[in-house]
Amino acid sequence: MFFSKLDSLSNAIKLISDNQRVTDIEEISIHDAHRRVLAEDIIAFHDSPPFDKSAMDGFALIAEETFGASNSAPKEFRIVDAIGAGDFSSKTVKDNEAIVIATGAPIPDGANAVLMKEYTTIDGDDLTIYSQVTPGENISPKSEDIEKGQKILDRNTFIRYQELGLIASAGYDTVKVYKKPKVKLIITGNELVEPTKEEIDKAKIINSNQFTIKAMVEDSGAICEICHAGDTFDEVKDAVLEASKDYDVIMTTGGTAISKGDVVLDVVDDLGEILFHGVAIRPGKPAGAGIVNGKMVFTFSGQPVAAMSQFDMFARKYLFEMQGREFDFHIVKRISQLKIPSQLGRTDFIRAVSDDECAKHVLNRGSGIIRSMVEANSYIIIDENDEGYQKDDLVDVVLFDSLLW
Ligand SMILES: Nc1nc2c(c(=O)[nH]1)N[C@H]1C(S)=C(S)[C@@H](COP(=O)(O)OP(=O)(O)OC[C@H]3O[C@@H](n4cnc5c(N)ncnc54)[C@H](O)[C@@H]3O)O[C@H]1N2
Numbered sequence: 034m035f036f037s038k039l040d041s042l043s044n045a046i047k048l049i050s051d052n053q054r055v056t057d058i059e060e061i062s063i064h065d066a067h068r069r070v071l072a073e074d075i076i077a078f079h080d081s082p083p084f085d086k087s088a089m090d091g092f093a094l095i096a097e098e099t100f101g102a103s104n105s106a107p108k109e110f111r112i113v114d115a116i117g118a119g120d121f122s123s124k125t126v127k128d129n130e131a132i133v134i135a136t137g138a139p140i141p142d143g144a145n146a147v148l149m150k151e152y153t154t155i156d157g158d159d160l161t162i163y164s165q166v167t168p169g170e171n172i173s174p175k176s177e178d179i180e181k182g183q184k185i186l187d188r189n190t191f192i193r194y195q196e197l198g199l200i201a202s203a204g205y206d207t208v209k210v211y212k213k214p215k216v217k218l219i220i221t222g223n224e225l226v227e228p229t230k231e232e233i234d235k236a237k238i239i240n241s242n243q244f245t246i247k248a249m250v251e252d253s254g255a256i257c258e259i260c261h262a263g264d265t266f267d268e269v270k271d272a273v274l275e276a277s278k279d280y281d282v283i284m285t286t287g288g289t290a291i292s293k294g295d296v297v298l299d300v301v302d303d304l305g306e307i308l309f310h311g312v313a314i315r316p317g318k319p320a321g322a323g324i325v326n327g328k329m330v331f332t333f334s335g336q337p338v339a340a341m342s343q344f345d346m347f348a349r350k351y352l353f354e355m356q357g358r359e360f361d362f363h364i365v366k367r368i369s370q371l372k373i374p375s376q377l378g379r380t381d382f383i384r385a386v387s388d389d390e391c392a393k394h395v396l397n398r399g400s401g402i403i404r405s406m407v408e409a410n411s412y413i414i415i416d417e418n419d420e421g422y423q424k425d426d427l428v429d430v431v432l433f434d435s436l437l438w
């Protein structure tokens with residue numbers, strides 16, 4: 034595998050989407066449904082509010098009886114009952130009568146408005162009012178928020194806190210959502226060591242990909258378990274085969290290039306089918322993907338920045354769409370503060386610091402410079418048909434924040 038022919042980024046993405054799978058559906062408590070994706074339409078079981086309710090603390094009365102009331106022309110009413118939230122009154126309000134009512138309590142029969150307490154004085158059961166109200170004033174009508182039987186949310190809606198409130202008010206204590214995909218992250222490389230404050234042995238490298246890629250998986254709504262395989266064909270093969278039985282998606286890092294020991298794609302080829310290996314992108318050219326046991330396998334580079342960029346280019350969309358959630362890069366236009374050279378026929382994802390107007394790419398662009406990803410808040414994307422940009426050209430930018438689950 035010598036990368037003599039590279040797939041275009043768009044073709045590689047298409048090969049993945051042609052093999053898109055969706056997770057099963059599970060029914061979970063609404064307590065656990067925050068940031069999940071609905072796998073059913075939500076049809077309201079109840080009206081909300083379920084009755085005409087008072088929006089203020091005050092007095093339920095007949096609006097027409099208050100007409101003309103003012104500070105200089107107060108009017109007198111008689112208090113005949115009092116209700117708090119959770120109570121209701123069995124009395125019917127008649128002319129010149131009022132019922133003390135709390136915010137949230139049901140409007141009693143006969144009344145058609147609530148006068149706020151601030152515009153009244155009380156002496157025993159005698160109420161003096163100093164303001165008029167119009168019919169319907171300070172009443173939240175039944176079903177103004179949700180109507181029983183109405184479809185209030187569509188399948189595939191992402192459940193934020195706002196949707197949770199609506200779903201609960203509609204009467205759902207459980208909800209059907211897409212299962213979180215289970216991802217096995219297989220880290221290859223005998224040179225890798227765990228983070229340590231001690232001196233690191235010669236030729237060893239701290240395994241940072243296990244942290245970045247796992248976190249990116251979790252940032253895409255999925256669950257990630259890590260395993261460490263060695264570098265040999267058999268070790269990687271065992272790990273991939275095992276993972277393909279119990280996990281929905283497999284990701285590997287390392288061993289994607291062409292030197293001895295870069296066995297990952299050989300394993301995919303042996304166990305299943307390679308969809309692509311080698312893409313006209315920078316960083317991350319040796320990116321690959323394949324199918325083993327019906328499961329998507331993403332093979333990322335060992336180089337930390339290449340692996341993160343490859344995840345963004347290929348895996349994020351796959352994980353989102355597995356859970357019924359659409360994903361596309363949200364491109365915004367920015368003015369490039371620097372000249373950016375690129376090569377025709379290759380798509381570049383260039384780390385950049387962008388604000389509301391401008392983008393400035395990070396100068397140290399090596400695929401091992403994790404700090405460049407930390408400094409950056411965005412990618413400038415240079416299409417394969419562009420040869421780069423001059424200073425002050427408008428460029429396509431994707432903000433990292435727009436990629437998150
Ligand atoms: N002759 C060629 N050589 C290379 C090519 C090429 O086209 N022709 N492509 C280069 C590109 S681009 C990349 S990217 C890398 C990809 O290499 P591998 O995927 O085979 O990765 P490794 O060789 O295993 O490791 C590369 C580098 O990354 C470090 N590494 C590996 N795993 C981790 C980890 N879990 N955490 C942190 N760092 C890790 C590893 O120690 C190496 O330093 O190939 C180029 N070569």
Ligand code: MOO
Nearest residue numbers: 316317336339400
């Ligand atoms: O992606 Mo490689 O890291 O382009 O050098």
